[in-house]
Amino acid sequence: MTENFQRFLSNDTGEEERFQESRLRPEGFEEYIGQSKVVENIHVMVESSNIRQQAMDHALLSGPPGLGKTSLAMLVAKALGSELHVISGPAIEKKGDLAAILTNLQPRDVLFIDEIHRMHISVEEILYSAMEDFRLDIVIGQGPSARTMQIEVSPFTLIGATTRSGLLSNPLRTRFMANLHFDFYQPEELAKIISNNAQKLNLEVESDALSHMAKCSRGTPRIANRILRRVRDFALVDGGNKINEEQVLKSLSLMEIDEYGLDRMDRKILSVILDYYGGGPVGIDALCATLAEDRSTIEDVFEPFLLKEGFLIRTPRGREISEKAKEHIAKYSN
Ligand SMILES: Nc1ncnc2c1ncn2[C@@H]1O[C@H](COP(=O)(O)OP(=O)(O)O)[C@@H](O)[C@H]1O
Ligand SMILES: [Mg+2]
Structure with missing residues (x-):
């Protein structure tokens, strides 16, 4: 069966999307456009690591989906001449799984943990000493016979990606040397x-x-x-x-994308606030219940752009829509 045929049969659009995306990923920093602050910071970190021939400092990349966090991590590993290991935070179920990944790293390898804010707390705790001292503290056994074992890990670089850095626990966030925010592109x-x-x-x-x-x-x-x-x-x-x-x-x-780049869901959020809540303010939980959507999807995926473009306003009493949003909805429903 040819690869094309297999993909045609596969119902998994996620896989297809990932395949198409991988074809268009920047292959070098010269192809990585924008985010100049983030790139400048990362450049210095990479170069310093190359001069010292030690692991690069840990970096946290935060920002809405699709802004280039994974692509940047790939470029970093390439520039370090190291291997990149990609894992998704919520997919690691047991401490032992993460311990196995960590103990298999080579010196200066890059471990990229996507959605790092959604890691299980027990798994996350393994990372603290690994990041700080390149060491794992593993508790073996239970009760009075329990003892702690220490395992060395090669000096590695952790790059974490998250939709919002505020979602990270404090002990984890403070272990990152650099906290880099991605902005929407011009x-x-x-x-x-x-x-x-x-x-x-x-x-x-x-x-x-x-x-x-x-x-x-x-x-x-x-x-x-x-x-x-x-x-x-x-x-x-x-x-x-x-x-x-x-x-x-x-x-x-x-694709139902309008002249501002808003899609159907963006417009639905605005019109629900207008129709059900008189334009707001409305609390985020009530809004998500009406939309039958996950709070994190609304807050991390949709809201940032609506806020940035001035369609949505955040007030102490909840979300409100702006005059611009009202005009836009009126125009669209005609
Ligand atoms: N700065 C950039 N320059 C060029 N292309 C980019 C840039 N950032 C993202 N892309 C493109 O967008 C796609 C999605 O980016 P990705 O790194 O997967 O985003 P994220 O991990 O933040 O969700 C990439 O495959 C790439 O083609
Ligand atoms: Mg990504």
Whole structure:
């Protein structure tokens, strides 16, 4: 069975998405656009580690999904000439699983823990001494016969990723030397990313099509890539590899993305606050219950962009929508 065929049968869109994403990942720092503060910090840390030939200091990357945290971790490992080990925080169920991963690391390897704020607390505790002293304190047995065993770990670098650094426990957060925040991207930066990736996909993009895609990407490279791949389908069906603005408009409307880059869920959040709560303020728990959505999804995935663009306002009594949001909803429901 060819790889393509297997993927076609697989129902797992997550896997397909990951595969497509891996094709468009920046392969070197020169392809990593924007986030200049974060990149500058990381550069110094990498270079210092290379000069010392010791492990790079631990770094925490925080920010909404799709802004380039995983991609950056990959570039760091590459620049250190080390191996990258990727794990997802909530997927580690037992202390022993994490201990096994840690004891298998080579000196200067990078351990990337995604969604590190969702790790089980008992597993998290293993990390404290590993990060600080490159040592594991393991308790063997129970009750009066219990004893502590210490196991050495190679000096390694932990890169943690989280949607919000405030979600981390204090002991864990203070063990990171650098706490780096990712911001949403400017349209010009997204345009550069889209144009680089169009080249990788062998596409030509007209300039108004490019700026339109950049403007509607919700400040997020992952969404920019998704839009680009959708528009490519239109271009292919139209029999070419050149993308024009009309194809962009058609794709965006099919994806239900509006001129501000808001999608259906963004607009639903705003209109629920307007229709059910008179525009707010409404507490986050009541809002999530009405939307039948997870609180963390709303707070970490949707809210940051709505707040940044001034559609949503946070007040001590809850969330409110702005005049801009009301105008936008009115326009959209016509
Ligand atoms: N700074 C960047 N420059 C170029 N492309 C980027 C950048 N950040 C993210 N991307 C693109 O967006 C995709 C998603 O980024 P990713 O690193 O997986 O985000 P996160 O881990 O923060 O959710 C990547 O595959 C890459 O193509
Ligand atoms: Mg990621």
